Amino acid sequence: MATGRTHRPATRSRGIPEATVARLPLYLRALTALSERSVPTVSSEELAAAAGVNSAKLRKDFSYLGSYGTRGVGYDVEYLVYQISRELGLTQDWPVAIVGIGNLGAALANYGGFASRGFRVAALIDADPAMAGTPVAGIAVQHTDDLDRIISDNGVSIGVITTPPGAAQQVCDRLVAAGVTSILNFAPTVLSVPDGVDVRKVDLSIELQILAFHEQRKAGEEAAADGRAVVDTDDEEEAPPMRATPAGRKGPDGDMPAVMPA
Amino acid sequence: MATGRTHRPATRSRGIPEATVARLPLYLRALTALSERSVPTVSSEELAAAAGVNSAKLRKDFSYLGSYGTRGVGYDVEYLVYQISRELGLTQDWPVAIVGIGNLGAALANYGGFASRGFRVAALIDADPAMAGTPVAGIAVQHTDDLDRIISDNGVSIGVITTPPGAAQQVCDRLVAAGVTSILNFAPTVLSVPDGVDVRKVDLSIELQILAFHEQRKAGEEAAADGRAVVDTDDEEEAPPMRATPAGRKGPDGDMPAVMPA
DNA sequence: GTCTGTGAAAACCTTCACAGCG
DNA sequence: CGCTGTGAAGGTTTTCACAGAC
Numbered sequence: 001m002a003t004g005r006t007h008r009p010a011t012r013s014r015g016i017p018e019a020t021v022a023r024l025p026l027y028l029r030a031l032t033a034l035s036e037r038s039v040p041t042v043s044s045e046e047l048a049a050a051a052g053v054n055s056a057k058l059r060k061d062f063s064y065l066g067s068y069g070t071r072g073v074g075y076d077v078e079y080l081v082y083q084i085s086r087e088l089g090l091t092q093d094w095p096v097a098i099v100g101i102g103n104l105g106a107a108l109a110n111y112g113g114f115a116s117r118g119f120r121v122a123a124l125i126d127a128d129p130a131m132a133g134t135p136v137a138g139i140a141v142q143h144t145d146d147l148d149r150i151i152s153d154n155g156v157s158i159g160v161i162t163t164p165p166g167a168a169q170q171v172c173d174r175l176v177a178a179g180v181t182s183i184l185n186f187a188p189t190v191l192s193v194p195d196g197v198d199v200r201k202v203d204l205s206i207e208l209q210i211l212a213f214h215e216q217r218k219a220g221e222e223a224a225a226d227g228r229a230v231v232d233t234d235d236e237e238e239a240p241p242m243r244a245t246p247a248g249r250k251g252p253d254g255d256m257p258a259v260m261p262a
Numbered sequence: 263m264a265t266g267r268t269h270r271p272a273t274r275s276r277g278i279p280e281a282t283v284a285r286l287p288l289y290l291r292a293l294t295a296l297s298e299r300s301v302p303t304v305s306s307e308e309l310a311a312a313a314g315v316n317s318a319k320l321r322k323d324f325s326y327l328g329s330y331g332t333r334g335v336g337y338d339v340e341y342l343v344y345q346i347s348r349e350l351g352l353t354q355d356w357p358v359a360i361v362g363i364g365n366l367g368a369a370l371a372n373y374g375g376f377a378s379r380g381f382r383v384a385a386l387i388d389a390d391p392a393m394a395g396t397p398v399a400g401i402a403v404q405h406t407d408d409l410d411r412i413i414s415d416n417g418v419s420i421g422v423i424t425t426p427p428g429a430a431q432q433v434c435d436r437l438v439a440a441g442v443t444s445i446l447n448f449a450p451t452v453l454s455v456p457d458g459v460d461v462r463k464v465d466l467s468i469e470l471q472i473l474a475f476h477e478q479r480k481a482g483e484e485a486a487a488d489g490r491a492v493v494d495t496d497d498e499e500e501a502p503p504m505r506a507t508p509a510g511r512k513g514p515d516g517d518m519p520a521v522m523p524a
Numbered sequence: 525g526t527c528t529g530t531g532a533a534a535a536c537c538t539t540c541a542c543a544g545c546g
Numbered sequence: 547c548g549c550t551g552t553g554a555a556g557g558t559t560t561t562c563a564c565a566g567a568c
Contacts, residue, residue: 017536017537018536018537019536019537019538020537021472021475022468022472024471024475025465025467025468025471025472026468028471029450030452043548043549043550044549044550045549050452051452052452054538054539055549056538056539056540056541057537057538057539059549059550059551059552060537060538060539060551060552062550062551063550063551063552067550067551069549069550069551070545070546070549070550071544071545071546071548071549071550071551072545072546072547072548072549072550073546073548073549073550074548074549074550075550087475088471088474088475088478089474089475089477089478089479090471090474092478094470094474094477096470102369103365103368103369103372103373104366104369104373106365106369107364107365107366107368107369108466110365111365111366111466111467113450113465113466113467114466114467114470116467117467117470117471118474119467119470119474157477158470158473158474158477160470181477181480182473182474182476182477183473184469184470184473188291188375190288190292190312190313190314196480198473198476198477200469200472200473202464202466202469203287203375204370204373204375204376204464205287205373205375205376205378205379205381206284206287206288207446207462207464208356208358208376208379208381208420208422208446209286209287209290209350209352209379210283210284210287210462211420211444211445211446211460211462212350212351212352212356212380212381212420212444213283213286213349213350213351214444214460215351215356215419215420215443215444215460216350216351216354217351218443218458279558279559280558280559281558281559281560282559305526305527305528306527306528307527316560316561317527318560318561318562318563319559319560319561321527321528321529321530322529322530322559322560322561324528324529325528325529325530329528329529331527331528331529332527332528332567332568333526333527333528333529333566333567333568334525334526334527334528334567334568335526335527335528335568336526336527336528337528525568526567526568527566527567527568528565528566528567528568529564529565529566529567530563530564530565530566531562531563531564531565532561532562532563533560533561533562533563534559534560534561534562535558535559535560535561536557536558536559536560537556537557537558537559538555538556538557538558539554539555539556539557540553540554540555540556541552541553541554541555542551542552542553542554543550543551543552543553544549544550544551544552545548545549545550545551546547546548546549546550
């Protein structure tokens with residue numbers, strides 16, 4: 001979704017669809033849970049339910065990895081765990097650096113889900129000199145001045161940005177200059193990076209906004225459900241900023257049933 | 263993406279593609295920044311660059327909302343901000359409850375990006391009695407026992423779950439029972455909810471895993487870049503757990519031109 | 525001339541449905 | 547039989563490219 005423009009258009013490298021890659025961690029999690037319960041095999045139907053997808057999709061996804069199942073039986077849990085881990089590159093250790101140790105950075109440093117996969121928090125970096133030396137999640141915070149050295153000393157290729165938005169691009173540039181080629185960005189900023197560097201973003205407020213959209217839609221439908229009185233004058237909600245451009249607005253209003261029972 | 267099965271298949275309500283909805287918050291953010299700099303109008307090209315998408319996509323997206331631009335000129339910034347906000351339902355106030363006030367919950371409670379949109383943190387809820395009363399981000403944490411009352415008293419329809427995975431489904435059930443119809447889930451669990459309830463999830467370790475996949479790929483390409491020796495024996499990376507099922511493994515290794523030229 | 529709005533084409537992703545292995 | 551693996555169909559999203567408004 002957020003990956004920077006890279007990804008071999010030609011070269012016909014290895015062809016696992018991006019959508020499939022994004023689901024592999026999900027399968028892996030479900031499989032790990034089964035593995036812990038010592039379940040030996042699982043059918044596509046069961047595993048799909050545990051992962052929250054449908055079984056045809058799961059089978060197709062797995063078909064890109066190879067033929068790992070046994071017809072009439074299902075998939076060997078341990079074997080699949082290994083194959084998916086390998087495909088995702090989790091059989092190796094990934095040192096990660098977190099830059100920006102505020103609330104969120106600290107939360108991530110403490111997050112158990114990282115260590116349990118191949119990720120190791122190798123360094124915590126912050127611009128506040130007062131924080132330097134303070135241990136967070138058992139790791140001493142280091143100062144931004146040493147960023148370059150910290151990254152190369154630890155062989156970090158994945159960086160996590162949890163700084164305020166204003167600092168994000170600058171931090172990103174420094175990370176990239178120091179050799180980082182994958183960035184997970186929590187700052188609400190569009191980062192620009194050179195080719196070959198991947199960026200993924202997590203924006204907490206975006207998720208909420210998407211929920212709000214659907215929530216609003218539901219409210220509208222509810223109202224429309226019984227009363228039928230889908231007023232359309234409700235369009236002009238309150239103070240319609242009517243910023244209107246030059247000439248006459250094309251206006252969307254008019255139609256638009258659902259929205260707001262005023 | 264993560265939304266629970268709902269979404270009017272028939273009814274032909276308003277037809278804004280989900281992919282477009284997911285980008286509206288992005289455009290809104292870019293537009294807000296322009297608005298703050300008092301930029302009056304913007305072209306699809308400029309706005310697309312600021313939002314990190316391409317301009318054809320942006321124009322298509324906007325075309326679902328209506329004809330808000332002016333040919334030869336561009337889009338009126340203020341007007342678009344209003345229209346998108348309205349479309350997303352951000353012209354109203356959304357009281358949100360956060361359940362599970364650990365590191366992450368606290369980080370979210372403090373997160374500025376919520377308040378700046380229509381979201382208001384109406385309640386913080388935690389199962390630990392020792393936390394009850396403690397203020398986090400200026401709001402006193404309340405105990406889970408009162409969850410039902412808190413939700414209805416505040417008219418909360420959006421809940422955020424930041425509990426440990428074991429508690430997530432239970433909390434989810436209680437939220438839904440109390441009237442919540444949209445859930446943002448940070449716990450690494452597949453939640454099951456009744457029809458009509460939307461769930462979106464944010465899984466921090468999944469994002470890292472996707473990055474690791476691409477990172478690994480890069481390392482491989484690099485090696486293959488000069489030597490041409492695109493070994494495919496590299497499949498057997500190190501210790502292949504060979505969990506093998508009943509009979510003979512189909513092995514991915516050997517064959518598997520991966521893609522599908524077949 | 526500039527820049528939007530949009531049909532049409534292409535790419536991508538999901539779902540169906542069933543052949544075929546165990 | 548049961549369950550995987552997969553062509554083929556169907557749907558969605560992206561991209562192209564240009565007609566038409568300003």
